[in-house]
Amino acid sequence: MKMRRALSLLLAPALLLTMSAFSHGGVQCAGSSAPLVPQGLNYTENPVDVPNPDRGFYRANDGMVVPVTGQGSGTVNVGNSPVTVGGAVVNTRISHIYFDLRNYSSNTFTSRGTRYTASYRAPADVSIQSRPGDKPPYAYATHFDYWKANVLPTWPRGTSQPLTADALAYIRAKLQEVRNGNGVTMVRFNYDGLGYSWVSVEHPQDGYMDRSVADIEPDKATVLQHIAQLKPILHEFEDVIMGVDGGFFGPWGEEHSTTFGTSPQAYAWMLNALLDAVPESRSITVQGGAFVSWYNAKYHTHYTFQNIDKMPPPKAGTPEARFGFFNDSYAYGEDEGDNYPNDWGSLSEGAGWPGNPLGAADTYDRGRLMTWIRKQNNLYGGEAQGDATLWNTYPFVGWEAAYAQTVYLNADYEDSVHDRWGDFTYTKDNVKQKMTNAYEEPYRTEYATFDPLYDGRTGAEYFRDRLGYRLVLRDANASGWVKQNGTLEFDGSIQNVGFGNIVNKKNVSVVLKSKADGKSYTALTKIDARNWRPDLDSRASNTAAYRDLSFAIDMHKFGNVPVGDYDIYLKINDPKETTPNKRSIQFANNGEGIWDADLGANLLGSTTVNAANDIPVTRIKPGNGQVDLDFAIGSSNGKGYSVYLKKADAPGPFTLYSNVNYNSKGVHIKGLTNGTQYFAYVQRNAGGKTSRTETVSFTPGHR
Known part of the structure; x- marks a missing residue:
């Protein structure tokens, strides 16, 4: 059967990139128009701060309360002024904007009333079991129980409703502030941006309270409606949106503690909605439990924190490839003892949820979790916090940042951690200390790599320069x-x-x-x-x-x-x-x-x-393993002419091709592979002048 493939003249060859890793010498490439x-x-x-988009320390922009009517308030910090992180001067290029939707949920608080603090006491005529001197029958076990039942319900709340025109205009205006600057933004939408629903108190009679006190999200239909309303805005400002936090669930939108925030089913529908709303070019950052919940629902699998490292690396273009990780307790972890491996529920969020759908709390393993993050090859960052442990201090913290491919961190939180990095002197002796808290096998690494370029500088400077990419x-x-x-x-x-x-x-x-x-x-x-x-x-x-x-x-x-x-x-x-x-x-x-x-x-x-000297190609005629290129040839024996050829998908420059015959019409090129697309041009050197044809494309095949 005779076949003829479509041919085309190309005025431009493909622009090619190869990813092999090798050094290049400055030698002339045969067949190029010049060496x-x-x-x-x-x-x-140069070991200095080089501010770039989509990487580095970010400025947190809290308090962006989305109004129901009016213009709202709050100014976005777009990185116009340097900030000091652990003593290192940083020019930030990321604004992390927390859009607070408190006015759009009937379950959340728009402001605080009487708070439960260390000094709070229930009325004297109410018998409290934890209060010394009170006698049974007890009305409440603790002052906290009384406060939650009688005081918390009096706090003002929002109204579950669609986002208003003024609300959408407010969000657009804040994103425009970012566009007017020279940076990008991570955006998060939440229903409790200031953590009104969270209590963290050491009470002298009740003991330590550290917990959520309310389900602050609206109903499912309202959450989905809000996400759908935000979709056009996210696409409109795609150019300055670095990524979108999963948000929406839990205090501060940190995806924990509430009924939705600990529900695999809720994460499945919420993240599906975000995948539709967020531009395909942008990633969605979530906690580990949120991603595993979505993945299991999507692919009918049953991954847990015990085998999260066995999840296959995502293929480019798949929905799972769009997920990154936000760590609200970056680098924290207890060293040992009863609390090990407690990380304040950041990396391990999802392990120990009610009913243990993703595994019990003690199934979390840092090495397995970090290996999954590394495989995702996506955005990873958050905010550092916690007292000094082996995990958030050098040399381990620098090594783990590279292993997990950390991209961005909060410049404003937490200063005590940043200061420890700033106090660390980056020397070979200090960096090459054995990491006794290294991951368990098979992910165990006990020594970090020392880069002599930063010898004598601080750990904060090293972190500043190495966050994200650096070319x-x-x-x-x-x-x-x-x-x-x-x-x-x-x-x-x-x-x-x-x-x-x-x-x-x-x-x-x-x-x-x-x-x-x-x-x-x-x-x-x-x-x-x-x-x-x-x-x-x-x-x-x-x-x-x-x-x-x-x-x-x-x-x-x-x-x-x-x-x-x-x-x-x-x-x-x-x-x-x-x-x-x-x-x-x-x-x-x-x-x-x-x-x-x-x-x-x-x-x-x-x-x-x-200056150009064109030789026009008048015909391209492919054949079986061959092609004829017709042009106005000045010498039918080919004197002074050369053919330069390359496969369309091959890296590097054109090369001289000698398996040719010249004739009165042009050149006959032989020895080609059927079904393979080629680029070629003919060059002539005569009388000290060089001229050439345009670059053409052809695919040999059976006629």
Whole structure:
């Protein structure tokens, strides 16, 4: 049977990226229109604060109470001023906004009445069992029981209702404040943003009370209605939303304690609603129990905290790949004793829920849980807290941050933890102390990696710089010159020395900036920066962690680029960014002029654009393992002509291809694989001048 495949002339070859990890030499690539020239940039890391979107310390924005009528109040901290974390100066680029929906639930409190405190006492004429001197019959066991039954119901409450037009306008206005700045936001919607429903008191007669006192969420239908109303806003501000906390359930929206907050069934319907409402490009951060509940319902499995580490790594594009983890007690954990391995219910949230649907409390294992988080390869962060333990101090806290790929942390909480990091001097002797609290087998690691770049600095500085991704250009080789109708080629390597990954998809563009007049010309590539994965060993000496950065771009992609000298830049920003230079990713390299703030781009090198000499291709005729390219050939014996070829899905530049015959119509290319797409062009060198055809595409096949 004869078959003919569709053919097309391509004015641009594919823009290619490979992810193999190796060093690149500055050698000429055979078949390129110009040799690849080493660029002589500074390829070392500068250990200073490099503010970037979607990573680092964040500023918490509490008290954003969504109004029923009016404009509401509260100003978003968009990171315009530096903040000190453990003595390290940080320029934040994340605003964590907690939108408080207290006015939209009949079960939550809009303000506090008389509070249960250490000094609270029930009326003297009420007999309380815990009060010394009171006698039976006791009306209540504790002062707390009396307060909850008689005082708490008098507190003012909201009304379960749809979000009003003013409410939606308020949320939009706050997100616009973020867009007007130079940062991004994590957003959370909750019904008790200030924790009015939580009591934490050491009472001299009742003892220690640390618990939720009310189910503060509205009914299921109202929660789902609110999520549906928020969907258009989340899509409208996709460009500045880093991610969305699961929220909605529990005090502070931290997904614990209430009936919904401890229900696998409730998490299944709530997270399904969020998957629909949140743009597909953005992640949803949840507690472990919330995710496992959703996953079990979705795939009819029965994972628990005993086997959470056996959950398969999510495949790209699946709904499970969209979930990250928010830890409201980051790095905390008891060292030993009766409370071990208590972590204040953050990592272990879900273990020990009523009826133990995900396993009993003692089935939680830190190593298994952290291994699941590592497999998710998504957003991981939260807020550090707790007194000093082996878990939240060096060297373990730095090692675990890399293992779990920590992306972001609260700059405002908790100072005592941050100060311990700031007091830690980062030296080899201190970092290489044996970690006696290391995970159990098979995840046991007893020694952290020491990075000499930070020798003598503080643990807070190390954390500041390593949170999330941090990109260092390690090698750069670019076309020494390129014709206006040629192909600009680049071969280099990059290293992500951060704890975490680039989670959100980014546009990666190449920018040519004229050295004569400063005008710039941009071409979008198909490079996926999310593939620049970090390694537990972030040292510069670990060349196995270098990721390939290569591209070949037809000059037509840049538009009409005048002849002249140009600097080559790499610009990395959100696909929906609305400004020319905000929220772009900056490399952490040493050297002057690496970062162009006006472009929002990083210097890769320079090249010269020369005048074009086109040879038009008039016909492409494929055959069995072969193809004929017809063009106006000046010498039928092929003198001065060369064919450059590459498979469409192959990495790297075009290479010289010699299995050809020339004729009066052009060139006959042989030895090809049927069903494989190729790119090719023909170049002529005659009389000291170079000309070439456009790049064409073809797929050989049976005729």
